[in-house]
Amino acid sequence: MENASIIQFVNVTKTFADDTIVLDNVSFEIERGKFYTLLGPSGCGKTTILRLIAGFIEPTSGEVYFDGKKINHLPANKRQVNTVFQDYALFPHLNVFENVAFGLRIKREKKSVIEAKVKEALSFVNLSGYENREISEMSGGQRQRVAIARAIVNEPKVILLDEPLSALDLKLRTQMQYELRELQRRLGITFIFVTHDQEEALAMSDEIFVINKGKIQQSGTPIDIYDEPINRFVADFIGESNIVKGKMIEDYLVEFAGKRFTCVDGGITPNEPVEIVIRPEDLEITKKGAGKLEVTVHSKLFRGVHYEMTCRDVEGNDWLVHTTRKVDVGDMIGLDFEPEAIHVMRFDESEEDFDRRMEQYTEEEANG
Template identity: 75%
Template sequence: MTTPIIEFKNVTKKYDDTLVLNEMNFTIEKGKFYTLLGPSGCGKTTILQLIAGFTDITSGRILLNGEKIDHLPPNKRPINTVFQDYALFPHLNVFENVAFGLRLKKVSEKVIVKKVEEALAMMNLSGFINRDIQAMSGGQRQRVAIARAIVNEPDIILLDEPLSALDLKLRVAMQNELRQLQRRLGITFIFVTHDQEEALAMSDEIFVLNEGEIQQSGTPIDIYDEPINRFVADFIGESNIIAGNMLSDFKVVFAGKQFDCVDQGLRPNEAIEIVIRPEDLVLTEQHQGKLQVTVTSQLFRGVHYEIFAVDSEGNDWLVHSTKKASVGDTIGLEFNAEDIHVMRLDESEAEFDKRLEAYEVS
């Protein structure tokens, strides 16, 4: 079995009395692109700081290639960081910014020139070698920061929201460049973002964080198609989340109706929430769909219409469709059993027994 490159074992981090990370456990494998995804204050940047050695853990252990690294200062770890503000030296040109880490290691000038030229070529910056940093655009500075990180040939590159300052078009272009660069180099990338689309587009694996805990980890497809709870379903993409009951295996009740689904193994009549993604709902004529809803508003998003509707039980629905609807119309919604994802509620045994008894009486 291959030893993970990074392991967190019951890692807790507190700042004074504020709990930032709560007994966190996870592993990072070599050569993959990982994303830490979550809202501001969820602990994702703190994880990077702990891996880099910029701050100390309160309790637990962090292992690098199977060895504890608590005693290692940042400059002794085979890790480089690309910061949100790039942290470039404004008084140095492009070459000297990229060469800075190599000079600290007292690498020979011949090797420095060779490595810097190679790193800049990877980032399509060969013609900017003597350029003043302050004369470069945001996208170019970001490439310089990445070149400075990869020139040291680290085992791990940490990226703390490095694309957040870029405009949308450049940001999308850089997402692709970063992903291709990681695959070409085979270096482990750990990327921090609060942008769900960015995480889905770039990652081999995503850790979804909230309030200092990992809510769910998995591939982008796993996270999107099989959210484990309401937070993940709501945070990753757009979702219709509707209260319901698991009638039996492969049978679910919501919006006042019974539907076939693909889930099983829950208790009879267990309280659940179901998730159906807006793009999985198909507009039909009123009496042809599994559900009938009334359109309340509509927005044009370019590639699709964003249609808001409500059913007879008062549940709100969001539909993404290339078809246009009219406000006030009653329309049908069609979907497949595979489009219904069932999420368990955090319900105590006492609550369940009480509700089940009421259900059986009725």
């Protein structure tokens, strides 16, 4: 029986010649057949992880495993992975067929095998009939499909995608997000996608690794990452957030903006200073005096599907609100929200610290 894990990083650190630490003691597992996204700002280490998996570089310390075997020093051409690069890296002097067939010719496959596999790969990416088309005659989206066909034709166990949508316009980029996700489902193989675009990550992924300064800040499903951010960086990087300082009075009771509110969080030391996250779409506008908070509208922008407003409460906290209701700048209004909308974070807590804390809290509750 195959192990569910196909890639493992165990305490992997990568430093460059100037002693810059790019990855700092990183450990994680990648399961087969899922769509993973490495998400983070430029220079956070996400592309370095991709290059370590591909075999373009080696770790300074730690171990990288593929199918249970250590591959730290295994050459790139011996690994069962293929990479789709940001610029696609297609050969301009070769037509579509020859670009896709390139890897098979290197392996000295039979002509009949090459023709069958290239035809199948092009069919997968909806480019049947484009075999003789020159690369210079292809659109950006078509070139991306050629690059993907070239990657899948060698039947890898993992496909690595290094920001392959960044050069496309917004409409085409959105279309290709759907196509890539559907392609991964049809192929049933592992995709590892690198991006700094959080909306892209949320839309496409089974699992997301949020990375900053060489460390994985949080990993989980898009819903987990969005609804339950571990710390300020994740909350701020994934979507738009209202983050204010507060105090955890006791389990399920928190204080912020000068008031106390029922929440759904526990396991934090009583009276500990904390940070509170409420998403803009979870704030409901009410009449003045009818909500949990009173605020003054400071600015308003029309975003097409909703208005985006910035408001300020009497304690000086700024609140971003997404609403379809019309109010005017200068109006005093109420803001209402459910206990489930309040997410409580400890200052700078790591995912490991959070897991340990919740495990201990669960044990204490079970033991009474």
